[in-house]
Amino acid sequence: MEFKYNKGEWSEFYVFLHTLASGKLYAADSSMNKVPNVYYKILSSIRRDIEYNRDSSTNQIIFEYENTQITIPISTFESMEEILIEKIQLGTGTFSIPEINSIIEQLKINSIKERSDTKGDIILKIHDDVTGFEPTLSFSIKSYLGNKPTLLNASNGTVLKYQLSAPISENEMNRINSLSGSSKIKNRISAIRDLGIDLLYKDVPSTIFKENLQMIDYRLPEIISQIFLESYFVRGKKVSEVVQSFLDYNPTENPRIIKYKVQEFLVAIALGMVPLTEWTGLDEANGGYIVVKENAEVLCYHIYDRNRLKEYLYNHTKFDTPSTGRTSAGLLVHNEGGELEFSLTMQIRF
Template identity: 40%
Template sequence: MSLKGNKGEWSEIYALLKVLADGKLYGADADLNKIQSLYYNILEVIRMEKDKPQYHYQRNDVDIVIVDEENSELLRRSIKEFEEQAGNLFGEIKNITGTGKNTIPVFDEFLEAIKITSLKAPSSTKSDITIQIHDIYTGAKPVLEFSIKSQLGSPSTLLNASKATNLVFKLKSPLSEAEIEKINELSSPGEKIKRIELNSELEFNHCANDIFSRNLRMIDSTMPKIIADLVYLANKNKSWSIEDLLANDLNLDEDEKELIEYKVKQLLVSASLGMMPSSKWNGYDEATGGYIVVKTTGDLVCYHLYNRNALKDFLFRNTKFENASQSRHQFGTIYKDEDGNQYFNLNLQIRFKK
């Protein structure tokens, strides 16, 4: 049966083929430029298929050898074939139109031969691919997990919206029922904020989800308020780029902006490598290797955790806040508690710009 997926999901298979074909994974600067002197030699890729054992895709100078958990050889294919198949798959992914799921039947036989029966390996973590590298600087051969982001499809999310990512603001002065009704009929949270603030003020009160609040405070004790203030400004000023928002919309001196920027970068890295809003987080990275980016050129570059500063800058420059569905995630409407206090929720979602 043909596998079916969107451009991002097919990109994970492309990354597997490409990293084995290239034999090296290059580091990048904050602007996705390959650093020629910074690379990691690929020893093998480890993949778990659903209801099947681990497969190890081992690379030598000539072949890719697939072995099972007992190190028994199952298949041997030339590196040249992996190079050709990676190039062909890249072309097919580029030709996919729309954002839906698509099959690429010409790859059915090859993928079945190399033991790939699903586009996404089963995982409960942030990682998408597991690679053993040879670190030429230390001589170590660690097994690392990487998250994959593709520029071939629609921009992916870094932190997904849910009811857990709601940020609760309290109206400092109550509004009349008639005014609340008019405001709730507006469509944009930003327009609602402006209307509320004609006769009241919004003050951040708490995160709707206690686990999310705890996870944010693991990063910094003031992070819930920092992120709430930024989401508020993004909506009010329609300034969604995180980098631009901090540069242009914060009414703070440069020292304070520098502190906020540092903390926001910590949040972005944490969200990219391990922290999920509704799951209690222990502060550790789950994607222990870092990030692999599939560029529009077909090249792969990575942000290894050894080069964490470049990863921070890349995420900071290339992400934005956005609003998901107000009705689905229950935000953007004035409501009351049992004591008559009035509240207004905003919601956090972070997406890559491209």
């Protein structure tokens, strides 16, 4: 069987091999550096109802398949993860890695992608030295081995709508919409402002995403919409810098509260909140957040280290402008009531 995946998907399998091979998952600080004295001992990993147990006394990975016990030397995992990481770094697009087919088949894996109903990207059983417990936890994985990963993908769910503070003529509307080029959306927003007109928050059309945001704070749909609008005028669009720019122009807002709300929003997305699924307020990835760095180092923001995760996300993410394609995003359009509206589609990446 040929297995073809992209770098992000292969990275998830790399984390699976790496954690079982090393038996440790090191913590990261807020700058994504390893904390040498903090790590979580890996006891097993669970994939598609199979539990792969790490036996350090025999240096074996042991699991049961169809009532038969199967053992694979940990050294095999170590050699395979080295091959895998080399091929991931060299690969482009979607690609196969024939050299590791043998380990995939030995592990009785039909697909390295987790089922869509699985919470998180990997499930690990760890020994927690803090509590002495051995919980089974799900983790979200983000990989820097390929293109910078996205935190929040653009979709119909992430559309934000704005209304004009005053009416404009059809001629002005057409003139503004005709502005083109790589900075067309920024230029259109500037053209509206040059008329002495503000773009005011109107709505998040996706009821689900709007309510998910309101679970964090009832005002968050408005706050995030205005902050995202501000991102078009901040070089680099780094979230922390955009928030500061927003605060500079909105002195009545409390900086401590705004920063906290934005951080909670980022953490909620990182741990499983998605725009088009009703969110309970609970973390889907209840173990935390695993990062695969460009140098293949695997680090973790454990759920206990929520503050580190907050700072990492706040200082390492940026707002992004996805392609408008055939949508009306970035254009002045009349709604059903004849009023002019302006919409943007939000995306956040590392």
